[in-house]
Amino acid sequence: MNALVIVKNLKKYFPVKGGVFRTTIGYVKAVDGISLYIRRGECLGLVGESGCGKTTFGKTVIRLLKPTEGSIYFDVPPDVIERIEELEKRNPKDPELERLRKEYDLATYKGSRLKRLRRRMQIVYQDPSTSLNPRMLVKDIVGEPLKVFKLVDGNEVTERVLATLERVGLSEQHLYRYPHEFSGGQRQRIAIARAIILQPEFIVLDEPTSAVDVSVKAQLLKLFKSLQEDMKLTYLFISHELNIVESISDRVGVMYLGRLVELAPTRTLFKKQLHPYTEALFSAIPIPDPDAKKKRILLRGNVPSPVNPPSGCRFHPRCPYAMDICREKEPPLEEVESGHTVACWLYAKR
Amino acid sequence: MDNILEVRDLVVRFYTYEGIVKAIEGVNLQLREGEVLGIIGETGSGKSVTALSILSLVPPPGRVEKGSVLFRGRDGKFIPILKLGRKELQKIRGREISIIFQEPRAALNPLYTIGDQVGEVFLVHRLKELCKDVLDEINTELEKAQGFKAKVLSFERSLYERMLRNPESKVIKLASKVPIVRRFRNRLKKAVRKHVIELLRLMEMPDPERIVDMYPHELSGGMQQRVVIAMALACNPKILIADEPTTSLDVTVQAQILDLIRRLKGKLRSSILYITHDMGVIAELCDRVAVMYAGYICEVAPVREVFREPLHPYTRGLLDSIPMPGKELKPIRGTVPNLVNPPSGCRFHPRCPYAMDICSKSVPKLREVKKDHLVACHLYDKDGERS
Numbered sequence: 001m002n003a004l005v006i007v008k009n010l011k012k013y014f015p016v017k018g019g020v021f022r023t024t025i026g027y028v029k030a031v032d033g034i035s036l037y038i039r040r041g042e043c044l045g046l047v048g049e050s051g052c053g054k055t056t057f058g059k060t061v062i063r064l065l066k067p068t069e070g071s072i073y074f075d076v077p078p079d080v081i082e083r084i085e086e087l088e089k090r091n092p093k094d095p096e097l098e099r100l101r102k103e104y105d106l107a108t109y110k111g112s113r114l115k116r117l118r119r120r121m122q123i124v125y126q127d128p129s130t131s132l133n134p135r136m137l138v139k140d141i142v143g144e145p146l147k148v149f150k151l152v153d154g155n156e157v158t159e160r161v162l163a164t165l166e167r168v169g170l171s172e173q174h175l176y177r178y179p180h181e182f183s184g185g186q187r188q189r190i191a192i193a194r195a196i197i198l199q200p201e202f203i204v205l206d207e208p209t210s211a212v213d214v215s216v217k218a219q220l221l222k223l224f225k226s227l228q229e230d231m232k233l234t235y236l237f238i239s240h241e242l243n244i245v246e247s248i249s250d251r252v253g254v255m256y257l258g259r260l261v262e263l264a265p266t267r268t269l270f271k272k273q274l275h276p277y278t279e280a281l282f283s284a285i286p287i288p289d290p291d292a293k294k295k296r297i298l299l300r301g302n303v304p305s306p307v308n309p310p311s312g313c314r315f316h317p318r319c320p321y322a323m324d325i326c327r328e329k330e331p332p333l334e335e336v337e338s339g340h341t342v343a344c345w346l347y348a349k350r
Numbered sequence: 351m352d353n354i355l356e357v358r359d360l361v362v363r364f365y366t367y368e369g370i371v372k373a374i375e376g377v378n379l380q381l382r383e384g385e386v387l388g389i390i391g392e393t394g395s396g397k398s399v400t401a402l403s404i405l406s407l408v409p410p411p412g413r414v415e416k417g418s419v420l421f422r423g424r425d426g427k428f429i430p431i432l433k434l435g436r437k438e439l440q441k442i443r444g445r446e447i448s449i450i451f452q453e454p455r456a457a458l459n460p461l462y463t464i465g466d467q468v469g470e471v472f473l474v475h476r477l478k479e480l481c482k483d484v485l486d487e488i489n490t491e492l493e494k495a496q497g498f499k500a501k502v503l504s505f506e507r508s509l510y511e512r513m514l515r516n517p518e519s520k521v522i523k524l525a526s527k528v529p530i531v532r533r534f535r536n537r538l539k540k541a542v543r544k545h546v547i548e549l550l551r552l553m554e555m556p557d558p559e560r561i562v563d564m565y566p567h568e569l570s571g572g573m574q575q576r577v578v579i580a581m582a583l584a585c586n587p588k589i590l591i592a593d594e595p596t597t598s599l600d601v602t603v604q605a606q607i608l609d610l611i612r613r614l615k616g617k618l619r620s621s622i623l624y625i626t627h628d629m630g631v632i633a634e635l636c637d638r639v640a641v642m643y644a645g646y647i648c649e650v651a652p653v654r655e656v657f658r659e660p661l662h663p664y665t666r667g668l669l670d671s672i673p674m675p676g677k678e679l680k681p682i683r684g685t686v687p688n689l690v691n692p693p694s695g696c697r698f699h700p701r702c703p704y705a706m707d708i709c710s711k712s713v714p715k716l717r718e719v720k721k722d723h724l725v726a727c728h729l730y731d732k733d734g735e736r737s
């Protein structure tokens with residue numbers, strides 16, 4: 001296994017302030033203990049409803065947010081990972097472990113080390129009309145990363161910008177324009193150009209197609225695929241549109257209320273969902289075929305608040321198969337079939 | 351099946367600083383009784399503007415330049431909606447034709463409780479029925495009452511009788527303001543509340559007695575949309591226009607709302623005009639589909655035919671742009687045109703893979719190619735009919 005990104009027990013809590021002295025009265029547990037890995041060159045899809053923490057997870061992985069707990073390893077040699085795992089099992093307070101953590105764990109990075117890392121991981125946001133500065137020309141927006149990292153000389157910047165713009169399907173005439181002069185799809189292309197100009201290895205795509213029209217969506221998907229092939233990119237593709245995730249991802253993870261409930265290769269997952277939540281989520285998607293007959297599982301109620309998540313399995317109040325154990329103990333994420341992991345007591349070995 | 355609504359040659363333009371936006375150019379549409387007609391199109395194709403014109407709600411700087419919207423009223427006569435005055439429109443909006451907007455948060459007033467907002471529909475459109483109910487209640491109480499209580503009751507009765515005769519009576523308005531006297535309205539409020547709770551229960555909301563006293567921000571997006579649907583259906587309208595009601599909701603909530611609309615359709619026997627950009631929703635809910643592109647309707651057909659044998663190149667392109675396993679993704683090239691300076695002739699021709707010379711010169715007419723299947727494309731012109 002050649003993993004580019006390894007995330008271990010990642011947690012991100014946001015404090016809720018209240019009362020007269022604005023003291024912390026609770027935490028929004030946006031991401032609550034997620035462990036996964038992303039292989040080099042693959043596209044990992046991440047799906048879930050709004051508020052389940054998928055965007056927070058994406059931002060924390062590339063350290064735009066500081067995790068509350070957990071570790072992130074980016075491009076760490078496998079023998080080092082093995083050593084860390086071994087030490088963790090033996091003695092969590094070993095001085096060697098602490099040294100290795102400081103050296104390799106992104107969660108501990110600060111300042112210039114973090115900045116150097118930013119060159120290698122980028123993000124494309126959901127809404128290009130808010131992620132592009134309206135007062136900057138396209139050439140400055142796309143060229144800014146080059147200036148920040150002082151990679152090329154001043155006059156070469158425009159050349160590089162132009163080459164990148166052409167790669168995403170824009171041309172020279174677009175260089176001296178402002179973002180508002182473009183359509184949604186074109187703006188998203190500008191945001192993509194900005195993300196790839198430093199030739200990163202890892203890109204987080206945070207719902208990049210949800211703000212554009214159907215026909216533009218398909219164009220962008222094709223662009224993502226060809227970029228991935230040409231530049232050997234690794235993607236974390238966050239979305240709530242299952243059919244889009246299906247067409248681009250190699251593996252798909254499903255999140256519910258800050259937890260990963262199921263993770264499997266795309267084909268396997270779309271053929272057979274194990275977790276009751278995944279099953280309900282997949283059955284809710286309208287199929288563009290009037291003759292398709294299918295059983296629809298309607299979930300009761302709403303997603304509970306992440307400030308006070310339900311005890312045990314977080315899905316149990318809405319789950320049609322809830323048992324006694326679901327209310328009491330949180331199910332572990334276990335591999336049921338090869339590559340197919342699920343966190344549900346229905347499948348767990350007790 | 352008879353048509354309940356006809357849109358004829360509708361032309362809507364927006365007069366902006368950048369120029370005249372030709373949002374709708376000659377749209378013809380028929381909604382039949384009891385059917386669900388879907389309108390699908392991309393952003394800026396004019397689907398929402400069509401919906402707004404049906405209720406004569408086009409906001410300035412927009413103007414309906416030409417065309418008519420005919421609604422068949424309860425007596426079977428067609429009413430030209432665009433020619434009506436404000437008061438007459440008021441009688442149709444919300445009572446005969448009602449609309450659900452995309453964003454429930456924007457459709458609800460944050461300062462009023464759910465009960466007040468849904469109740470307003472009853473007070474505006476069904477006041478007379480409410481008055482009758484209240485009068486019945488007073489009469490039964492009067493039979494048992496004696497002395498001072500009887501006097502109060504008969505005073506209340508006189509007020510409600512007056513309200514029944516003339517809802518805008520000055521006496522009622524005054525009485526509603528005077529302290530102590532205005533308590534007579536409590537009976538009306540109670541009656542409204544009862545109706546609202548019933549309606550919320552019909553929308554399958556949990557615990558409607560508690561929800562009537564809540565404010566919109568206390569509800570989730572799906573619940574808010576249910577409230578908006580409740581308001582729209584309060585008067586059993588003949589036509590329900592749904593303008594992307596599930597776009598801002600999550601898929602699992604969308605499934606709940608679609609399921610609700612489907613079941614209500616059976617119960618209320620309204621016709622529904624459903625606007626969306628999601629082909630999946632169209633396939634699940636609609637009987638017929640109209641495909642819009644850049645202000646024109648390019649294809650109208652029963653839902654099965656649209657998915658099995660789409661005729662217009664744009665419809666085909668839309669279907670090919672949906673990612674499906676085992677199918678190659680074929681996006682439509684180019685982007686939606688700017689409607690200030692739309693392409694000449696067929697507005698789709700710059701993006702169309704089958705474009706011919708004639709396409710850039712003349713606008714294709716919407717004509718019936720097969721039974722019940724209309725398409726506006728020069729590919730299906732019969733020879734000799736080319737102009």
